[in-house]
Amino acid sequence: MRINRPMKVLFISYFSPPSGGVPIRRLIPMLKYLPEYGVDAIILTCQSPRYYALDTEEKIPDKVTVYRAPELLATTRKEGGGIIRDHYKIRRNHIFSSLRFLYNLIRYPDPQWLWIPKAIELGEEIIEKENPDVILATQPPTTNLLIGYALSISTGKPLILDYRDFWASKPYIERNNPLHLLIDRVMEKRVIDEASSIWCVTVPMLVEMKKRFPAHRDKMVYIPNGYDEDDFKNIKRERYEDNIIILIHTGPITPVRSPEIFLNALREVSEELKGEKTIEFHQFGYVHPSFNNLFKDMKDLVFLHQQMSHREVIQEMVNADVGVCIAGVFSSDRVGFPQKAYEYLRAGIPVLAIAPFNDNYRWMTRSGLGWQADPYDIESIKSVIRHAISDRRAINNDIITNFEWRRLSKLAYKLISKVKSSKSFVKNYLSL
Numbered sequence: 001m002r003i004n005r006p007m008k009v010l011f012i013s014y015f016s017p018p019s020g021g022v023p024i025r026r027l028i029p030m031l032k033y034l035p036e037y038g039v040d041a042i043i044l045t046c047q048s049p050r051y052y053a054l055d056t057e058e059k060i061p062d063k064v065t066v067y068r069a070p071e072l073l074a075t076t077r078k079e080g081g082g083i084i085r086d087h088y089k090i091r092r093n094h095i096f097s098s099l100r101f102l103y104n105l106i107r108y109p110d111p112q113w114l115w116i117p118k119a120i121e122l123g124e125e126i127i128e129k130e131n132p133d134v135i136l137a138t139q140p141p142t143t144n145l146l147i148g149y150a151l152s153i154s155t156g157k158p159l160i161l162d163y164r165d166f167w168a169s170k171p172y173i174e175r176n177n178p179l180h181l182l183i184d185r186v187m188e189k190r191v192i193d194e195a196s197s198i199w200c201v202t203v204p205m206l207v208e209m210k211k212r213f214p215a216h217r218d219k220m221v222y223i224p225n226g227y228d229e230d231d232f233k234n235i236k237r238e239r240y241e242d243n244i245i246i247l248i249h250t251g252p253i254t255p256v257r258s259p260e261i262f263l264n265a266l267r268e269v270s271e272e273l274k275g276e277k278t279i280e281f282h283q284f285g286y287v288h289p290s291f292n293n294l295f296k297d298m299k300d301l302v303f304l305h306q307q308m309s310h311r312e313v314i315q316e317m318v319n320a321d322v323g324v325c326i327a328g329v330f331s332s333d334r335v336g337f338p339q340k341a342y343e344y345l346r347a348g349i350p351v352l353a354i355a356p357f358n359d360n361y362r363w364m365t366r367s368g369l370g371w372q373a374d375p376y377d378i379e380s381i382k383s384v385i386r387h388a389i390s391d392r393r394a395i396n397n398d399i400i401t402n403f404e405w406r407r408l409s410k411l412a413y414k415l416i417s418k419v420k421s422s423k424s425f426v427k428n429y430l431s432l
Contacts, residue, residue: 021055025339029405044147202336204334227404248320371387
């Protein structure tokens with residue numbers, strides 16, 4: 001008699017609680033809700049990751065089996081943006097340019113590379129012990145995908161790639177040598193070739209990935225980011241001032257996606273109001289030191305907040321009037337739609353996106369959920385700011401509920417089940 005057992009999924013993620021911020025906002029809801037559909041979730045994560053942010057209130061769900069692999073030469077963990085500082089170091093002295101070249105050459109594919117050897121070693125032990133049906137590697141960091149690829153090759157387990165950002169065209173590591181880019185392109189193709197399914201967080205990213213890898217377009221699907229309804233339980237608006245307009249931005253501010261043009265536009269609009277209304281920009285998250293002087297000059301307009309738990313930030317979103325997203329001109333920005341945008345909308349506030357045009361933002365503006373302006377067009381930015389502070393629109397919750405993570409996890413379950421039943425689309429095809 002055949003006994004059906006729960007489907008097991010091994011997640012590969014360098015970051016996990018108590019690490020907070022962007023890297024876990026997609027991971028945790030999947031770990032939380034997939035067991036409702038009969039999935040036993042297992043996670044292989046780093047023992048002592050360098051944090052984007054520390055959130056002691058964030059927990060891995062109790063039903064999840066957790067394994068932690070150490071990094072080689074593990075250093076003291078950094079909190080409040082340590083890993084971001086590694087990504088966005090500004091060149092201060094040409095004397096160090098050669099050393100930086102060598103450092104970046106060694107540090108492949110990203111600053112988390114020292115986790116790879118121990119993660120693969122422990123991963124093989126986990127697979128032998130737990131016998132998962134599927135490996136699911138989420139990215140970034142790209143290191144996760146390489147670990148998933150190595151484990152899939154060595155064990156024959158089908159591999160799912162969860163792309164939250166591009167790989168070979170990502171902006172985060174300084175690309176001051178062509179060798180990295182060449183290696184990236186070669187390795188990405190190998191990993192894509194091995195994968196059974198590839199998930200993309202936006203439709204424009206899905207379109208771009210299909211163009212880059214046409215032979216694997218049938219393996220690529222769209223699973224958006226979203227929000228967790230539980231994060232909003234017992235959260236209510238606590239302020240109702242009509243003469244103060246609060247714009248909120250959550251997440252890091254870095255040179256890659258500079259707020260300078262936006263803030264200059266915001267200051268000009270604020271001066272136009274001549275005291276009739278007060279505009280306040282509230283930043284929650286790491287701020288790169290290169291912006292210290294800019295923020296000091298705008299101390300009456302810009303308010304920086306110390307690190308908070310995710311639930312505390314949700315409360316601040318609900319209290320705000322407009323949620324701000326700031327993007328750049330990189331390939332990921334041209335196809336992106338950030339996680340926080342869904343949380344802004346669920347909080348009941350429209351989105352003010354300072355970002356390149358793409359289909360995600362066209363959908364947002366056409367649905368009446370917010371406004372968009374080119375990040376380098378100050379007149380366009382001022383125009384949308386004026387709209388945002390004068391148009392106190394209500395958000396259509398019927399649209400937003402499509403992005404609740406319990407619903408999205410059901411879609412993820414169906415896709416994982418398809419991979420499990422076929423074992424691997426690629427391997428089945430090659431065995432014909």
